[in-house]
Structure formats: C-alpha cells, structure tokens
Amino acid sequence: MRRLWLLFAQTVTVGLAIWFIVASLKPEWAGTLLGASRNARIAATSVPILEAPSNTPAIQGSYRDAARLAMPAVVNIFTTKGTGQPKTPFTEDPLFRRFFGDQPDDRQFSLGSGVVISPEGYVLTNNHVIETADEIEVALADGRKAVAKIVGTDPETDLAVVKIDLQNLPAITLGNADLAKVGDVVLAIGNPFGVGQTVTMGIISALGRNHLGINTFENFIQTDAAINPGNSGGALIDANGNLLGINTAIYSRSGGSLGIGFAIPVTTVKDVMESIIATGQKVRGWIGVEPQDITPELAESFNLTRKSGAIIAGVLKGGPADKAGIRPGDILVAIEGKPITDTTDMLNLIAQLTPGNKAKMTVLRKTQESTIDVVVGKRPKPRREEQE
Numbered sequence: 020m021r022r023l024w025l026l027f028a029q030t031v032t033v034g035l036a037i038w039f040i041v042a043s044l045k046p047e048w049a050g051t052l053l054g055a056s057r058n059a060r061i062a063a064t065s066v067p068i069l070e071a072p073s074n075t076p077a078i079q080g081s082y083r084d085a086a087r088l089a090m091p092a093v094v095n096i097f098t099t100k101g102t103g104q105p106k107t108p109f110t111e112d113p114l115f116r117r118f119f120g121d122q123p124d125d126r127q128f129s130l131g132s133g134v135v136i137s138p139e140g141y142v143l144t145n146n147h148v149i150e151t152a153d154e155i156e157v158a159l160a161d162g163r164k165a166v167a168k169i170v171g172t173d174p175e176t177d178l179a180v181v182k183i184d185l186q187n188l189p190a191i192t193l194g195n196a197d198l199a200k201v202g203d204v205v206l207a208i209g210n211p212f213g214v215g216q217t218v219t220m221g222i223i224s225a226l227g228r229n230h231l232g233i234n235t236f237e238n239f240i241q242t243d244a245a246i247n248p249g250n251s252g253g254a255l256i257d258a259n260g261n262l263l264g265i266n267t268a269i270y271s272r273s274g275g276s277l278g279i280g281f282a283i284p285v286t287t288v289k290d291v292m293e294s295i296i297a298t299g300q301k302v303r304g305w306i307g308v309e310p311q312d313i314t315p316e317l318a319e320s321f322n323l324t325r326k327s328g329a330i331i332a333g334v335l336k337g338g339p340a341d342k343a344g345i346r347p348g349d350i351l352v353a354i355e356g357k358p359i360t361d362t363t364d365m366l367n368l369i370a371q372l373t374p375g376n377k378a379k380m381t382v383l384r385k386t387q388e389s390t391i392d393v394v395v396g397k398r399p400k401p402r403r404e405e406q407e
Contacts, residue, residue, distance in 0.1 A: 082206060086218050088260030091160050092135040092191035093208040093216065093253055096144055096167075096181075098152035132209035132253030133157065133181070134262065136292060138188050143292055144252030145267050146172045146179040157183050160216055171295035175235035175303075175401050176287055177267055180295045191254060194261030196284040199223055199240070207244040207266055207280070209253025219245040221278075228281060229363050233268050235401060236367060239281040240264045246280035255282040264288065304372030305398035306380075307338020308345065310362040328352040328383065329365040343393040345382060352388070353381035370398065 131148030135141070142157055149155055155167040167181040203223045211217055221244030229237040242255060246269050255264040264282030294301045310329040311317075318326055331349045334341045345351075352359055354368040355378055372378050374397040381390050 082204070082220065082258060085206060085256060085258055085260035086208070089191055089206070089208060089254055089256045089262070090216060090218065091189035093160065094133045094135060094142060095158040095210045095216070096131045096133045096142075096148055096252060097156045097158065098130070098149055099154040099156075100151050130210060130213050130249050131251045132249065132266070134252070134254045134265065135159075135188050135190050136193075138190050140183045140185060140188060141170065141292075141296060142167065142181050142183060143265060143288065144179055144181065145265065146174050146177045148252045149179055149181060150174070155181055157181070159185070159188075171299040171301075173291050173295065173301040176283060176291055176301070177234050178265065178283065178288065178291045178295075180292060191256075191262045192260065193285050193289060194257050194259070194263045196240070196263055196286050199226065199257070199263055199284075201225060204258045205240075205242055205244055205263060206256050206258075207242065207246050207250060207253060207282075208256065209246070209250035209266060211245075211247035211249040213249055221245070224279070231268075231281070233281065236287070236370065237363070238284055238287060238367075239267075240284050242280050242282060243278040244280060245278075246282075250280075262288075302374060303370035303398040304374055304378075304395040306340040306343075306345075306369055306393055306395060307335035308340045308351075309333035309335075310351070310365055312361050313350070323350070325350070325352070325383070327361070328359050329362045339393050339396040343380075343391050345380070345391060345393070346384070348384070350383040351380060352383050355379055356381075369395075374398075 131144060133142040133144035133148075136143045149169060150172065155169070156164055157167045158164045163185060165183040165185050167183045170180040170182050172179040201223050205221060205223055207219045207221070209217065221242050223240060224243050225241040228239040228241045231237055231239065233239075240255065240263065244255070246253075246266050250266050251268075253266045254262055255266055257263050262285050264284045265288055266280060266282045268281045270277060270279035270281075291301050309332045311332040313323065313326055313328055313330055315326075317323070317330065328350045331340070331345060331347055331351060334345055334347055351365060354365070354372075357368055359365045359368065369378075372395040374395050376395055377392045378395050379390050380393050381388060
C-alpha cells in the first residue's frame with residue numbers, strides 16, 4: 020500500500036512539474052488545453068443552441084418588403100427662397116470682404132419630401148413645401164439629384180406636382196384607400212428634420228377626418244405613425260408597399276410627433292394629380308353662395324324640423340345660384356339627388372360638379388321643398404375668405 024501511495028505522489032509531482040514548465044514556456048498551449056476541457060464540459064452539460072442560416076426569410080411581422088418597394092420612390096425636396104433683402108454691390112469685392120468679412124447669405128432654405136408617381140418624372144408633394152420657393156431640388160434615394168420645375172399646384176388640398184428630368188425613375192404603386200380600415204398597419208416614409216430617409220410604423224387611427232381647418236377640402240387619413248417636420252409630402256403606404264396617402268400635417272403642441280398625423284388619401288391625390296398634369300390646375304364647380312351649418316340654436320330659432328343640410332346665409336349677386344333663384348335663408352338639402360349633411364358635405368359635392376353643366380339642387384324654403392336647376396360655374400382661385 021505504501022509503495023502505491025509513493026508511486027501516486029511521484030506521478031502527481033512529475034505531472035505538476037511538466038505543467039509548470041509548459042505554462043512558463045508555452046502559455047498558449049495551456050490556454051488551449053483549458054479551453055478544450057471547458058468546452059467539452061459545457062457541451063456535455065448545456066442545452067444546444069441553434070443559429071439561423073444567413074438566408075433565413077423575412078421575420079414574421081416584418082414590413083421590410085413593403086419598405087423596400089416604396090422607399091426608392093420617396094424623395095427629399097430642398098427649396099431655396101430669397102429673403103428680398105437687397106444685396107450690397109460690393110459683396111464679391113475682395114477689398115470689401117477684407118475689411119467687412121463675408122456677408123451672410125440672404126437665402127432661406129427648407130426641406131420636405133415627395134413621391135415619384137410616374138417614370139416620366141412627375142413628383143407629388145405638398146403645396147406648402149414648394150409654394151414660396153425660387154429653386155427646387157429633388158434628391159433621390161439612390162443619390163441622384165435634379166432641379167425640379169412646378170407643373171401645377173392646388174392650395175385647397177395642399178397638393179403640388181413638380182417634374183424632374185431623369186431616366187429610370189422608380190415610381191410608387193397607388194393603393195386603394197377605399198379598402199383601408201381603421202387598425203390597418205401603415206408606414207410613413209420621409210425626411211424628418213433633415214436626418215435622411217426614415218420609415219416609421221403605426222396604424223390607421225381614423226378615416227375621413229375633416230373640420231380641422233387645415234385645408235379647404237379635407238378628407239384625411241389619421242395615423243399614429245410618427246410624422247415630423249420634413250415628412251410633409253412623403254408617402255403613407257400600406258403593408259404591401261402601395262401608396263395610401265400623402266403625409267401633410269400633424270397635431271402637435273411641441274412641433275414634434277404626438278401620434279396624431281394626417282395624410283391626404285390617394286383617392287383625392289389621384290384626382291388632383293391627373294387634373295394638374297393634364298391642365299396645370301384643378302378645376303372645381305362653384306355656385307356662389309355662403310353656407311352655414313344648421314346648429315341646434317339656429318334650428319330652434321327658425322323653427323326648423325330638420326338638422327341636416329346647409330343654410331344659405333348669403334348669395335353672390337350675379338352668381339350661378341343667384342341667377343337660378345336661390346335666396347338667402349334657403350336650406351340646401353341635396354345636390355343631384357345626394358343628401359347634404361353639412362357645409363363640408365355641400366362644398367365637396369359642388370366641387371365635383373363640372374363647370375358649365377346644369378345641376379339639380381333640392382332646396383327647402385320655409386316649409387316647401389323644390390328642385391332648382393343651377394348652371395355650375397368655375398370655382399375662383401382661393402382667397403382667405405372663401406365663398407362656395
């Protein structure tokens with residue numbers, strides 16, 4: 020027994036001596052041996068870990084394909100405007116600059132977004148993005164830039180079309196806003212605060228938003244996808260990458276996104292866009308009246324039995340309504356058989372009429388309802404105080 024113990028002690032001593040020599044002269048060998056031993060223990064005791072291959076398909080719930088399809092068609096728009104301040108004639112003179120230094124640039128710069136809607140170079144954006152611009156530059160996602168020319172604008176829907184001269188332009192696919200429902204996932208694409216092209220996600224919070232006082236004609240898609248300054252004119256797309264609307268405004272007390280953004284639906288966009296490209300403007304019907312909503316107080320004051328329709332508060336002398344016999348105090352209840360809910364409804368229905376054509380308008384005068392034929396006029400250019 021003693022001989023076995025002595026043999027064991029000598030073996031351990033020799034082993035430790037060899038390990039000491041190896042650790043001193045070849046430490047990497049010792050590390051390799053320890054690592055291999057540790058890995059062997061881990062492999063024997065831990066749960067196997069599976070890693071996805073590099074060609075794994077898109078993660079379920081990801082919207083990468085929608086973003087990939089739409090992003091190339093969304094552009095950055097840079098505008099330049101002169102301040103109107105007269106330039107000093109000596110600004111470029113070296114001697115003047117030596118004594119007085121470089122004078123500040125008298126131009127103002129702003130930015131927004133736009134959407135390529137045609138390979139022919141037509142780009143859709145908001146009117147407020149380009150309305151005061153002296154120069155407009157469009158920058159594509161692929162790095163190309165081009166000077167843009169205004170094709171036409173429609174301030175009453177805050178839409179504008181500009182054109183650039185470039186080849187192989189990626190155009191977005193128009194979606195169907197009529198199929199959109201509250202709760203649908205949407206992505207907003209634009210250039211917020213000039214940081215570069217950005218995609219944000221949210222849902223459709225509401226449809227048909229109006230009475231907001233943003234535009235004359237309102238039928239907004241409301242979304243909680245983050246929309247910030249610089250996003251104006253950018254795209255609101257569905258989960259398939261199709262255009263649902265043009266981002267145009269936000270409700271905010273701070274200037275940043277609070278989760279209440281508004282986009283002009285593609286139905287309005289398509290109508291205005293096609294008209295601008297064809298004629299340079301959007302032509303709407305007009306009859307020359309000043310409407311007023313029927314409030315509970317007015318209904319009680321005038322002993323009105325109905326709460327829908329629009330009261331004709333004023334009639335433009337010599338205008339289409341005046342010539343047809345419509346008088347102040349009449350209540351317009353239907354246009355071409357379509358019932359009127361309020362003044363916004365009336366405004367939209369009349370705008371859809373073709374100037375020069377006759378339209379049947381149902382009017383309630385006192386207690387008698389009658390139908391009057393009105394020759395529709397052309398809506399004049401917008402002013403601060405609008406008449407319909």
